[in-house]
Amino acid sequence: MSFTTRMLTRYRPQAAVVASLAFATAVCLAQLAVRAVYARSAVHFGLVWNLFLAWLPMLGALAAYNLGQRGRWRDWLLVLPCLVFWLLFFPNAPYILTDILHLQPQGNVPLWYDLILLITFAWTGAFLGLISLYLMQSLVRRSAGAGIGWIFSLAALALSGFGVYLGRFPRWNSWDVVANPAGLLLDIAHRVRHPVANASTFVFSALFxxxxxxxxxxxxxxxEFRQEEAAPRAD
Incomplete structure (x- = not known):
């Protein structure tokens, strides 16, 4: 078997997933372009940036997943920064779900069109995040076991809910971890010290x-069901 054939066989499932997400992204951009031409307006163009940010954790997870599959210790030295990068930007993927708050009549564009547009962007962003989480859980499961893998995933989801709140309402960004860490930590500390006064923070985070x-x-x-169906059955 040639090297090219081995690579195509090994990465075909990943390529199929990335292709489906790329297609969904293209649908998002096409819908937005049609709206812009029809309405002669740049309304909702901020969704493009949000979708770009939603792709970042997916790329980080793919890099970490494939590095971890090699099984070489020096590759694991690169997995850690990929993990940090993924965790930092992971909330940006589900964050796009909250853009539904922008749904309102806008000029001569039917409200139903904007509804479909926002749902398409939100669905794509959410799946970028969830698939990236599955890749990271698979990586953790291989190295630390299934139980630790689920603890990792549930912790990431909990942190993501809190991160989405910080991005949507106080308007913090992922890069503020580097650009303004003191301000971000002070805001988080204030909310933790005064949970009753900031009840909406924790209720929103938990529900999300x-x-x-x-x-x-x-x-x-x-x-899991698909894997079970694909597995050979003993007679």
């Missing part, structure tokens, strides 16, 4: 994380 968990459990169940 629960919503993501429900979506993720369905995704994992579908993947």
């Amino acid at each position: 994380a629960l919503c993501l968990a429900a979506m993720y459990f369905m995704l994992v169940a579908i993947i």
Whole structure:
């Protein structure tokens, strides 16, 4: 078997997933372009940036997943920064779900068109995040076991719910971890010290994380079912 054939066989499932997400992204951009031409307006163009940010954790997870598969210790030295990068940008993927708040009549564009547009962007962003989480859980499961893999995933979902809140309402960004770490940490510390006064922070974070968990459990169940169907059956 040639090197090219081996590579195509090894990475074909990943290529199929990335291709489907790329197609969904193209659909998003096409819908937005049609809207811009029809309305002669740049309304909702911020969705493009948000979708770009949603791709970052997916790329980080793919890099970490493939480095971890090699099994060489020096590759694991690169997995750690990929993991940090993924965790930092992971909330940006489900964050796009909250863009549905922007749904309102806009000029001569039917409200139903904007609804479909926002749902398409939100669906694509959410799946970019959930699939990246599945890749990272698979990586953790191989190295530390299934139980630790699930603890990792649930912790990531909980942190993501909190991260989405910080991005949507106080308007913090992922890069503020580097650009303004003191301000970000002070804001988080204030909310933790005064949970009653900031009850909406924790209620939103918990409910959003629960919503993501429900979506993720369905995704994992579908993947596991597909793997069971593909496995050879003993007569």
